[in-house]
Amino acid sequence: MESARQVLARVKSRAAYPILGIAMALATTVVGLERTSFLSRVVDESAVVADSSSSDSAVAAARALALGTAAAQAGVGVPAPAPGLDLDVKHTQVDSWVHRFSTSLKGDFQLSLNRMDKYDDMILAKLDERQMPRELIYLAMIESNFNPTAKSRVKAVGMWQFMSATARQYGLAVGRHVDERKDPAKATDAALTYLSKLHDRFGSWYLAAAAYNSGAGTVSKAMRKVLGRTTGTDEDFFRIAKALPKETRDYVPKLIASAKVGSDPARYGLEP
Numbered sequence: 001m002e003s004a005r006q007v008l009a010r011v012k013s014r015a016a017y018p019i020l021g022i023a024m025a026l027a028t029t030v031v032g033l034e035r036t037s038f039l040s041r042v043v044d045e046s047a048v049v050a051d052s053s054s055s056d057s058a059v060a061a062a063r064a065l066a067l068g069t070a071a072a073q074a075g076v077g078v079p080a081p082a083p084g085l086d087l088d089v090k091h092t093q094v095d096s097w098v099h100r101f102s103t104s105l106k107g108d109f110q111l112s113l114n115r116m117d118k119y120d121d122m123i124l125a126k127l128d129e130r131q132m133p134r135e136l137i138y139l140a141m142i143e144s145n146f147n148p149t150a151k152s153r154v155k156a157v158g159m160w161q162f163m164s165a166t167a168r169q170y171g172l173a174v175g176r177h178v179d180e181r182k183d184p185a186k187a188t189d190a191a192l193t194y195l196s197k198l199h200d201r202f203g204s205w206y207l208a209a210a211a212y213n214s215g216a217g218t219v220s221k222a223m224r225k226v227l228g229r230t231t232g233t234d235e236d237f238f239r240i241a242k243a244l245p246k247e248t249r250d251y252v253p254k255l256i257a258s259a260k261v262g263s264d265p266a267r268y269g270l271e272p
Contacts, residue, residue, distance in 0.1 A: 082131040085205060086234060087260050093250065097257030102268035108145070110270050113262060115146040119159070123188055130192055133205055138258035139191070139212065142251070148184045157181040160191035170194050202230070206237040206252045214248040 101109045116137070123137045143161040144150035151157050155164070158181035164174045170190035172180040180186045191212075198208035198216060202223075211219040222243035223230045232239075241249045261268045 082127075082133050085133045085135040085256070085259060087135070087256055087263070089256055091238060091253060091256075093253035094256045094260075097250075097254050098260055098268070101257055101261045102270070106270065109258075109261060110265075112141050112145040113265060113270065116141065116262075119146055119184055122185055126185075126188055126192055130196060132192060132196065132199075135255070135259040135263075136192075136195060136205070136209075138255055138262055139195075139209060140188075141258050141262070142254045148182050148187070158187045159184055160187050162187065162190065166194070202232065204232055204234045204236060206234040206255075207232060209252050209255055210237055210244060210248050213251040214245055218244065218248070 119140070120137060123140065124134055127134050127136060140146055140159050144159045146159060148159045149157075150159065150161065152161060156162060157164075157167075157179060160181075162170075162172065162181045164181075167174050167181050167187075167190065170193055172183075172186060172190050174181060195205075195208050195212060198211045199205055201216060202208055202211060202219065207219055207223075219240075220230045222240040223232060223236070226240045226243050227236060237252050261270070265272050
């Protein structure tokens with residue numbers, strides 16, 4: 001059975017067809033064509049390839065304008081989702097967490113997936129807008145199980161588990177009468193800004209996630225100690241893992257495992 005997210009994506013895709021048809025008809029009128037089947041192949045959101053019977057640059061420009069206008073009006077394809085995280089990592093810790101999420105922690109993971117349905121449209125839209133990997137939504141799962149009022153023993157609060165000082169640094173109001181760490185949309189904006197900044201600093205989403213958990217200084221120190229540099233790749237997380245705190249060593253494997261199970265729950269015996 002399709003999930004709510006799958007149904008929504010299908011409905012949006014179907015809704016785009018009439019608008020695309022109108023836009024293509026307008027483009028045909030502009031260039032004086034008799035045919036409406038001039039669109040042969042989409043290359044990306046803003047460019048198309050002309051069919052073999054026409055090489056006129058004006059036609060190509062009109063087609064691109066029509067497609068771009070239709071896509072914008074339909075709310076699809078603009079902007080394109082960023083490349084996803086590599087979920088095919090072969091590592092014993094990843095395998096261990098996949099096993100736990102589908103066995104001993106299966107009930108908790110299912111509860112998190114059910115709660116995720118309330119927030120995934122909002123979070124995914126914000127990730128797409130920033131062209132960040134969609135799998136980063138699972139950081140909110142491993143931080144709080146998508147609980148916007150969660151509070152840790154060290155007083156981190158909200159779905160993205162911000163400490164008060166970091167929350168204020170990224171624009172969230174934290175005080176006696178208001179705590180925007182508990183606001184799912186505002187806290188998501190702050191978390192994605194923070195993650196984007198960490199990615200710019202380290203050059204890797206896995207290293208950024210590790211820094212989100214343990215702090216940028218901790219990851220920088222481990223990078224310098226093991227690799228002699230402070231920027232790297234996703235693979236570098238596993239190279240420096242032994243120099244990181246235990247919680248952080250588990251953090252990225254948990255992210256990868258959560259995304260693997262969450263993206264195909266039926267495969268692991270959970271409900272979509």
